[in-house]
Amino acid sequence: MSKKIWSYIILIFGLLLSCELLSAQIQENLPFIDTSGESDLTVSYSLNIKSLQKEGYAETYNGGLKTLFISKGRVRNRLVSLMRMQSVFYFRETGNRERTIAIVKESGKDKYKTYLSLKEWQQYNRKYDSSTCILSNDSILILGYQCKKATIILSEEQKIVVFYTELIRNSMFEIAEPAFAGIPGLVLQYTYENERAVLTYTAVSISDLAIAPAVFQIPAMGYPVRKFVQTNSR
Amino acid sequence: MSNNNYDIFKRLKNYSVTPPPKIWEALQDEFFGKPGDAYLKIKSRELQNFEQKPPEILFEQIKVNYQRENIQAQQRVTGNERTSGRIIFLFRKYAVAAAIFIFILAVPFLLKKYSPQKQKGPDTVKVKSADKLLENQPKLNEKKTQAELTANKSHQTAPGKLSFHKQTDNWLAVSYVQINGDNLIVYENDLLYTFAKLKPKTVPSFFRSSDGKEIQISINEFTNISVSSYMQTIISELYKTGRKGKPTWKARRVKGRIEKWRKNDVKLFDKKMNANPLDIIDMGDSLFNY
Numbered sequence: 001m002s003k004k005i006w007s008y009i010i011l012i013f014g015l016l017l018s019c020e021l022l023s024a025q026i027q028e029n030l031p032f033i034d035t036s037g038e039s040d041l042t043v044s045y046s047l048n049i050k051s052l053q054k055e056g057y058a059e060t061y062n063g064g065l066k067t068l069f070i071s072k073g074r075v076r077n078r079l080v081s082l083m084r085m086q087s088v089f090y091f092r093e094t095g096n097r098e099r100t101i102a103i104v105k106e107s108g109k110d111k112y113k114t115y116l117s118l119k120e121w122q123q124y125n126r127k128y129d130s131s132t133c134i135l136s137n138d139s140i141l142i143l144g145y146q147c148k149k150a151t152i153i154l155s156e157e158q159k160i161v162v163f164y165t166e167l168i169r170n171s172m173f174e175i176a177e178p179a180f181a182g183i184p185g186l187v188l189q190y191t192y193e194n195e196r197a198v199l200t201y202t203a204v205s206i207s208d209l210a211i212a213p214a215v216f217q218i219p220a221m222g223y224p225v226r227k228f229v230q231t232n233s234r
Numbered sequence: 235m236s237n238n239n240y241d242i243f244k245r246l247k248n249y250s251v252t253p254p255p256k257i258w259e260a261l262q263d264e265f266f267g268k269p270g271d272a273y274l275k276i277k278s279r280e281l282q283n284f285e286q287k288p289p290e291i292l293f294e295q296i297k298v299n300y301q302r303e304n305i306q307a308q309q310r311v312t313g314n315e316r317t318s319g320r321i322i323f324l325f326r327k328y329a330v331a332a333a334i335f336i337f338i339l340a341v342p343f344l345l346k347k348y349s350p351q352k353q354k355g356p357d358t359v360k361v362k363s364a365d366k367l368l369e370n371q372p373k374l375n376e377k378k379t380q381a382e383l384t385a386n387k388s389h390q391t392a393p394g395k396l397s398f399h400k401q402t403d404n405w406l407a408v409s410y411v412q413i414n415g416d417n418l419i420v421y422e423n424d425l426l427y428t429f430a431k432l433k434p435k436t437v438p439s440f441f442r443s444s445d446g447k448e449i450q451i452s453i454n455e456f457t458n459i460s461v462s463s464y465m466q467t468i469i470s471e472l473y474k475t476g477r478k479g480k481p482t483w484k485a486r487r488v489k490g491r492i493e494k495w496r497k498n499d500v501k502l503f504d505k506k507m508n509a510n511p512l513d514i515i516d517m518g519d520s521l522f523n524y
Contacts, residue, residue, distance in 0.1 A: 063460035
């Protein structure tokens with residue numbers, strides 16, 4: 001083979017090697033990678049609501065923050081906004097199966113907590129049972145993670161566009177967010193659009209630091225238990 | 235001169251003369267005698283023994299030709315030297331390719347060497363800041379969890395003059411918030427209620443200014459929320475007072491609107507429990523269709 005061909009081969013090899021090294025470098029700079037689902041996980045999402053009509057009520061949620069805590073079979077999904085603070089707890093191992101899920105309204109004078117069984121929780125989120133998930137190769141970068149696009153379709157009008165990373169996986173995700181049951185990884189951005197507004201949650205921080213067990217403690221005093229009753233009409 | 239030669243050759247090239255008839259037979263007779271004799275001479279190999287001494291001038295001509303060819307050969311060598319420039323150019327090309335290759339290989343290592351110190355997400359930074367606050371505290375455990383650090387920081391930064399609500403068993407309960415560096419006591423974990431409850435005299439300056447700067451509310455180590463410009467306007471209108479220091483008609487109207495939103499919120503998410511505020515579809519459909 002001529003020198004020219006050899007030089008091309010070496011150049012291509014070098015390029016491939018450098019690409020590999022660069023991708024390794026990028027991955028090394030990520031906050032963390034966990035595909036086993038064993039690490040503690042804290043992800044915070046900021047909420048952005050865009051609407052042509054400035055509905056004051058919706059603005060009380062605009063700029064809010066949702067934080068997902070996952071640790072050793074326990075989940076706390078907490079929304080904090082001007083109008084409301086509310087958490088949903090999930091415990092994989094609990095003595096009382098009727099209390100696998102707890103919804104706790106933390107703000108206002110009328111604080112309360114409601115316990116649900118896993119079956120009731122599934123019933124509560126039944127609208128996602130018939131949803132379909134279409135994975136796509138489009139991608140964006142969020143917090144250093146290359147996130148792939150997916151579309152969750154409930155109906156012609158109801159679609160959620162999500163961007164997820166495959167580098168963080170946890171079996172708890174589908175419990176915390178039943179909408180994302182078909183997503184193979186952690187969702188770092190998701191958008192829902194209806195005829196009047198566009199709502200987008202975007203991850204603003206992610207951490208694998210240990211979470212104190214107290215974070216998963218359901219408040220007792222000042223939070224009366226309310227029975228879970230779901231009516232058919234809104 | 236050269237042009238003339240060229241013209242002569244051109245003319246000679248196109249020059250043609252028709253030979254006289256039977257010239258061939260005449261020539262054959264001249265050189266080989268009668269037909270049939272030439273054939274016999276070749277056959278008997280008489281030509282093999284034929285010798286004739288070349289004229290002296292021929293040697294001189296050969297010598298001149300040799301010298302001329304020698305000069306031409308030297309000229310060719312000079313031309314080759316010129317082509318060696320091409321070789322040098324090719325060599326430079328390889329050198330450039332090698333330099334690019336080395337550069338490509340070096341980039342990741344350089345990036346690694348000179349990139350900022352690895353940060354394990356924003357929370358790591360926050361924990362470090364919390365560590366600084368805890369420097370003067372007795373060290374109980376080397377490894378503290380996120381929430382423990384949060385709780386410690388809350389106690390450290392809380393100014394003594396603020397009277398906190400009794401710490402409930404809700405670990406993430408909000409006793410106070412920091413807005414643009416100022417502390418503000420929160421009632422019932424309810425930010426909007428707290429803002430609506432403030433008396434005009436005690437309203438922090440950030441709600442009075444109309445510079446359009448975004449207000450960030452820091453609730454704890456991992457919770458910061460922002461107040462939209464629309465809500466900033468609404469909240470600032472809450473505190474407008476008339477001459478006698480009483481809330482204006484507009485302020486009372488805004489308060490009424492907030493109360494209406496609160497009732498709607500309870501109706502949507504608490505009474506029927508058909509909608510989950512943490513669910514994006516429920517939220518999107520409820521907020522705009524109540």
